[in-house]
Every structure is written in structure tokens, then in C-alpha cells.
Amino acid sequence: MRRSGAPSLIISLFVLCGIFLSACGTTTPATNNNGGGSTPAPKTVTLVTDIGGLNDQSFNQSANVGYTKAQNELKFRRQVIESKSQNDYVSNLTRAAQTSDMVIGVGFLMATAMDQVAKANPTKSFALIDSCATDAKGNCDPLKNVAPLSFKEQQAGCLAGVVAGQMELLGKSKLTKLSGNNTIAAVGGLAIPPVDHYLAGYQYCAKKVNPAVTVKINYSQSFDNTAKCQDIANNQISSGKADIIFQVAGGCGVGALQAAKAKGVYSIGVDSDQSKVNDSVITSAIKRVDQAVYLTIKDFEANKFSPNPAPFDLTNDGVGLAGLSSSLPAEIKPVVDKYIADIKSGAITVPDAVQK
Incomplete structure (x- = not known):
């Protein structure tokens, strides 16, 4: 009787191990929706x-x-x-x-x-x-x-310059908040290529639309000190008589938008639509960093990573201009649209260096 009990115990243990297979150290691989094998975990x-x-x-x-x-x-x-x-x-x-x-x-x-x-x-x-x-x-x-x-920020900066230059060209008869000094300004963060590209386009196209316009450019040497940009913009408005402030200084530039609102002048945002940040913003020069990041991750996950991606510009919706404020005259949008078409066709090549 004792000898017959031992084999029964061994068999019982095998049965239990079969029932609780995962507890005995075996895991089941994940399968895909087609039942055709394991689904790899997403890359991080x-x-x-x-x-x-x-x-x-x-x-x-x-x-x-x-x-x-x-x-x-x-x-x-x-x-x-x-x-x-x-x-x-x-x-x-x-x-x-x-x-x-x-x-x-x-x-x-x-x-x-x-x-x-x-x-x-x-x-x-x-x-x-x-x-x-x-x-x-x-x-x-x-x-x-x-x-x-990389991005062709100069193209987005150009469109911002078209808006500002055309506003000054239309003058106080159309835009009563203008001072009549035919002057616009920009606050840059650091004088690095992405910032200078924006400023170069703004300067070039504002003058192309309105050759008599004065464009004042100053740098805060910061991307995060809001007070620095606010001080620079206040000086551009009070001493420089600028009607429109274009900020190209990241978080610091929010201070420039605040100064524009406090002084009752217009402002232009950067990178994303900043009209919700400050109601002095009449439009924003857009850089689709969100699109670039999203597409780059998608390509990486699909094993399509490339060390030589094409630059993002107007032709692939990598840069652009946010919608115009309803407070602006209707005459401005057709001019902006003409510049967009000419840049896309190559009729206009926007420089990427600020003219001193």
C-alpha cells in the first residue's frame, strides 16, 4: 500500500503543475490581432x-x-x-x-x-x-x-512681416491704434539661427511690402526671463514709437506680449498660436514643432528613422501663419496669401540673416 501511494503523489503533482503552468515558470507570449505570433512592445x-x-x-x-x-x-x-x-x-x-x-x-x-x-x-x-x-x-x-x-522659420517670419508692414501701409485711417510713426519692432531671445531666421524674414518682408517702414530689433539674451522681454518691449513702444511687437523669445517673449497689451499696441506671437495667451496678439508666426516631433516618432516606431530628414517649410505645412484677428482690415489677407503662393513657387526667396 505504501509503495502504490508514491506514484499517485507524483502524478498528482504533474497534474497540478499543468493546471498552474504559469506558476511553474512558463509565460505565454503576447499575440497580435491576427493570431500570427507575438506583438513587440512599442519602442520607448x-x-x-x-x-x-x-x-x-x-x-x-x-x-x-x-x-x-x-x-x-x-x-x-x-x-x-x-x-x-x-x-x-x-x-x-x-x-x-x-x-x-x-x-x-x-x-x-x-x-x-x-x-x-x-x-x-x-x-x-x-x-x-x-x-x-x-x-x-x-x-x-x-x-x-x-x-x-530643421525649419525655414524665415518663411513664417516673412508672413508676420507682411501683416505688420501692410498694417503700417494702411495707416491710422484703417487702424486707429497706430501711432502714425510707421515703426514696428521685434524682441528676440538669443541671437541663434532659429531666432535670427524669424527676425530676418520679418524684417525683409515688412520692408518689401512697405519700403518706408522702420523695423527695430532687440535681443533679451534670455528665453525664460519674462521681465527682460517686457522691459525691452516697453522701451520699443515708449521710446521707439513701435506700433507692433513681434516676440521671438519663447517664454521670455510672453513679457513682450504683456507690454503690448498694457501699452495698447498690437503684438505677434511665435511658434504656436498665441492669441489665447494675450488678446493683443493679431496673429502668430507658426513653427510646427508638434508635427515634426509626432512624425519623427511615428517614423522611428515604423523603423523609418533617417539622419537626413527634409526641412519643414511652407510646402509641407512645417511653418505658417496663424489666423488673422477679426480686428484687422480685410485687405491684409489677400496680400499674405500672395506671399504664401510666391514663396511656395520660388518666386520669392526669403533670406535667413538679419540686415544690420
């Missing part, structure tokens, strides 16, 4: 912001919109790292590379840090908004794992 992507942060109401926020859209659609784990200073770039990009398959850096200022981290992590993919990865001498480093996401 981390967004690293510039110092303006997610609430800059400008390009960092726009980048997050595109990132969030892709994350919701593709269901990868969300990870966003906000940089508080330029000293954070290398550590933030490194941390992102250690925990994800792709890293997207927001902004020209982290170009050298991106070069360093991408070289140290050759199996990871990177994308950088507004710049290529640059070496210590400031030269573009054509790394195979870094996609530079």
Missing part, C-alpha cells in the same frame, strides 16, 4: 525640453503636444525631462538615453550636448529640434543616429 521615446520648460506657451509646449499625440497613439511609456539650466543638458540627455530607445531634444542650445551623448550611445536614436549635433568647434557632426529637425 523620451522628450528632453530646453530651459523654457513645458509651460513656455511656445516651442517646448508645442513639442510636448506632438510627443503626447504620438504617445497616446502608439502607447509607449511617457517620459519627459525638463531642463532647468544649460548645465542640465548632458545629464538629462544621458538619463533619457539610458531609459529609452529614442531621445528628442528641444532646442538649438543643446546641440553640443547632443553630439556628446549620441556618440556615447551609438545604439540609441536621437532627434534634435532646430539644429544638427555639433562638435566642440561648432561644426555639424553628421552622426548616423541623430536626426536634425
